Amino acid sequence: MAGIELRQISKEFGNTQVLREIEIDIRRGEFLTLVGPSGCGKSTLLRILAGLEQPDRGSVHIDGREVTGVAPAERNLAMVFQSYALYPHLSVAQNMMTPLVLRDLSARERWPLLGPLISRAKRRDIAGQVREVAETLQIDHLLPRKPGQLSGGQRQRVALGRAMVRQPLAFLMDEPLSNLDAALRVHMRAELSQLHRRLGTTFVYVTHDQTEALTMSDRMAVMMEGKILQIGPPDDIYRDPDTLEVARFVGSPRINLLPGEIASGGAVTVLDHALGFALPGPAGPVQIGLRPEHLRPDPGGSIEGCIVHLENLGAEVHLHLAIEGQEEPVIVRLAPEQAQGLMLGTRHAFSVDPGRVLIFGADGMRLRRGAAQPVPARELA
Ligand SMILES: Nc1ncnc2c1ncn2[C@@H]1O[C@H](COP(=O)(O)OP(=O)(O)OP(=O)(O)O)[C@@H](O)[C@H]1O
Ligand SMILES: [Mg+2]
Numbered sequence: 001m002a003g004i005e006l007r008q009i010s011k012e013f014g015n016t017q018v019l020r021e022i023e024i025d026i027r028r029g030e031f032l033t034l035v036g037p038s039g040c041g042k043s044t045l046l047r048i049l050a051g052l053e054q055p056d057r058g059s060v061h062i063d064g065r066e067v068t069g070v071a072p073a074e075r076n077l078a079m080v081f082q083s084y085a086l087y088p089h090l091s092v093a094q095n096m097m098t099p100l101v102l103r104d105l106s107a108r109e110r111w112p113l114l115g116p117l118i119s120r121a122k123r124r125d126i127a128g129q130v131r132e133v134a135e136t137l138q139i140d141h142l143l144p145r146k147p148g149q150l151s152g153g154q155r156q157r158v159a160l161g162r163a164m165v166r167q168p169l170a171f172l173m174d175e176p177l178s179n180l181d182a183a184l185r186v187h188m189r190a191e192l193s194q195l196h197r198r199l200g201t202t203f204v205y206v207t208h209d210q211t212e213a214l215t216m217s218d219r220m221a222v223m224m225e226g227k228i229l230q231i232g233p234p235d236d237i238y239r240d241p242d243t244l245e246v247a248r249f250v251g252s253p254r255i256n257l258l259p260g261e262i263a264s265g266g267a268v269t270v271l272d273h274a275l276g277f278a279l280p281g282p283a284g285p286v287q288i289g290l291r292p293e294h295l296r297p298d299p300g301g302s303i304e305g306c307i308v309h310l311e312n313l314g315a316e317v318h319l320h321l322a323i324e325g326q327e328e329p330v331i332v333r334l335a336p337e338q339a340q341g342l343m344l345g346t347r348h349a350f351s352v353d354p355g356r357v358l359i360f361g362a363d364g365m366r367l368r369r370g371a372a373q374p375v376p377a378r379e380l381a
Pocket of ligand 1: 013014018036037038039040041042043044045207208
């Protein structure tokens, strides 16, 4: 297990600044996810951590030791990629034992061919370790096969197994599930989480998929344009985002954003309706963020519109509500019982839970209510 520190990491490719003063403390045994849109610098940061890329500025520390200039092989980290990078001509067992065999041989010995150089006892030992890992991953029955004879999920498990036999200080994974179909991805998500709990090893996991980040991580770092916008447990990131960008990035369906206002007395309105609480701070226009699950059918509610689209997902229903003057429909997520009688093409009103409303200033920063107490709407009028 390793604690990993990234200190003030900056990286440029040509004239493009790809990473800007990244600062993260990854705790021992933690499952940390780097998540953000394509091109935000996630893979570059992971590669710097692995030693495959050098930062222009800043340093990397593992267990208190600076490793910034240290070669990848000396860091004892295992990297698992999206493309499983298995040797097609070797069996699963041989693929999995390669890291152990290589570790045993000096660079000069590696060339001719691995097998004959290793003593029989050593080989038995290695085979034992491989079998143990294969059993953990439930791929022991696949050991004699070639990668070409495996499904995508099985190949992913072999790649993981190959990383595991080395017993690394930490696993670094770059979008390891993105080649799998949707159902298998969900299944492997659960498997990876269980594996992490069982091994107790540090996992640093890169994905552009916010659902993966929300479901698997102990903490997630939301990255955009080479910066970390916010880092914290998934629940905090979802419920308590610092900025509009973070609020928009996490959550599916996306968060609804509607125009609002803070009056000079602090009363907050959405679409000119009072929300029933005051917010100290500068008066002016704000954006009101409402998660789809925080809207409820209510004839007296402040959000009113026409249902223009209805998605029934079985366990939940998503309503798309067109509101006058708003380009984007408001999405409401309801249990099927709550959606009864709400028909396509009809008008309905919805109320919001004032305790869940997220408010963002003109600069996109979150305005927090802090210690201010909610004030009944009639007192604000
Ligand atoms: N070797 C390179 N030379 C020049 N530019 C590069 C190089 N590697 C990456 N970049 C650029 O750096 C930026 C960050 O790339 P990176 O691969 O880290 O993004 P990412 O967040 O992993 O994206 P994705 O989700 O698409 O994998 C991108 O704009 C990319 O084009
Ligand atoms: Mg990438």
